[in-house]
Amino acid sequence: MTPPPSPFSHWLNKRLPFLRPLHQHFSRFPMPPVNGWWTLGACLIAIVLLMGASGLFLALNYTPDIQQAFSSIETIERRVPSGWLIRSLHMGGATVFFAALYLHIGRGLWYGSYKAPRELVWLSGLLLMVLFMTTAFAGYVLPWGQMSYWGATVITHAIEAIPALGKPLVTFLLGGNDLGTVALHRLFVLHFTLGFIVLAIIGLHVLCLHGVGSSNPTADSPTPITTTRPFHSDYSIKDGLAVCGVLIIYAILIFFLPDWLEKTSNLIPADPLKTPSDITPEWYLAPFYAMLRAVPSRLGGLIIAATSIIILFALPWLDQSPRHNATYRPTIRVGMTLAFMAFLTLGIAGLHTPSTIWLWLSRLSLIVWFSVFLLILPLTARHERLSPKGDHS
Structure with missing residues (x-):
């Protein structure tokens, strides 16, 4: 027997009547017999939320100016209370996120999750990948270390190679012909804005998924399983356990393997006159x-x-x-x-x-x-x- 709603739930449902059917949809959403690879979506959402929260904190203390950007990062690391932890959460999030993202896409390729009627789920997911790559590139430039500067130089030179459009496009994006304060400020705005766009596209991705349902990994087997079970509580518990596992990996990276999160060459302020011996992304x-x-x-x-x-x-x-x-x-x-x-x-x-x-x-x-x-x-x-x-x- 379902317990009666609390007074607050009753009050909220009368003013936001769509919440109850939305909650019921997510809890009763029919799930085919998917395996552990399907928990990666929940892990990705959890990482994005952590990166968004830490990114807002970093934005409050960052200065997008080539004379102050590097020192503002040092200030966050050394003087802002728990600043080193917040920045590590943000940098470590990118590493863990892309690892889970590539596995998520690989699962989609292996199980044919791009096939009808899930084309929009696949396309919106790939759009998210491109947006994340763009966001990651813009964020990588912001510390204004040696690798940040020269990595941005490599990419801008590649874009300049586009016939007719390349040079005007780079000039428009950078606000001039060189990587300077205007370019850094625009990359900061791009990085910050794309974070909110990504959240909107994630909502679209989930909406497309719930419109057609998850794919069935046993559909092509000699003995396919066609029965479904509600998302809550079996699959929600599995997602929760997977998120906990990812958070443990996250913590190991931050506390025990911090050198994996940032190249040592990026701990040196950007110098346009000194090219690093090896530029690697x-x-x-x-x-x-x-x-x-x-x-x-x-x-x-x-x-x-x-x-x-x-x-x-x-x-x-x-x-x-x-x-x-x-x-x-x-x-x-x-x-x-x-x-x-x-x-x-x-x-x-x-x-x-x-x-x-x-x-x-x-x-x-x-x-x-x-x-x-x-x-x-x-x-x-x-x-x-x-x-x-x-x-x-």
Whole structure:
């Protein structure tokens, strides 16, 4: 028997009548027999909320001026009460978030979560990834250390390579031809504003998901499970346990592995006259940095890096097979494994100096990445479409 609502709940429901059906929808939302990979969404939301709260605190104490930006970071770290902890939460959040995000997207690729009728769930998720990458890049420049400055220089030079539009676009974004106070101030505003836009898109992503429901990982198995259970309490408890596990990893990074969160070269104030011996991005942007370096042309590298993301947006139309789960699609199982290995190789290559071996490994990985999504996936989907009752493996 359901207990009667409290006086406060009764008062609130009369003034906000949509709260009760919204609560009932989320608690009774029918869930297929998903596995632990589906808890990553809740983990990502928890990390975003922590980063948002810590980011607001940092914004109150940061000065977007090239003469004061670095010293304001030092002030936060050393003089503001618990400032070092808040900043570590923000930096560590980026590391944990992108690790969970790439696993979340990898799960979607493996289980075919981009297929109809979940195209909007997939597209809104990829849009979030692009927004997070942009937000992370803008935030990385704000400390105005050596790596911040030279990393921004590399990206702006890549954008300048766009014919006709590149130079005017960079001038508009930076407020001039050089990285200075105006550029730093605009990147600060961009970083701050994108945080709120990201929250709105997360709401859209959840709305799209609840409109069509979660995908069923057992749908392609010889004995699919079609029964569903309400989200609360089984799945809400699993999500809560997963969030606790991620928070433990979060704490280990902050308290025991702080050197993993910031490069030592970024502890030196930016010096436009002294180029670092090795310019490397944060690990979560390293795969795309490796793509930029793999092509001799700046424009070519930019096109390759952009196209590698664009094809993910096109997956719902590239893969129109009636099957979803790569576990039961032998060719796709091999192809997805190769794609994951290629992405990992690109990430490692992006963190190393551009030696001959790493450049060729990057190029080979790019060939594998594009071959999987532009050749193997469409051809396999066509074959499976013509013989949908083929044997499972």
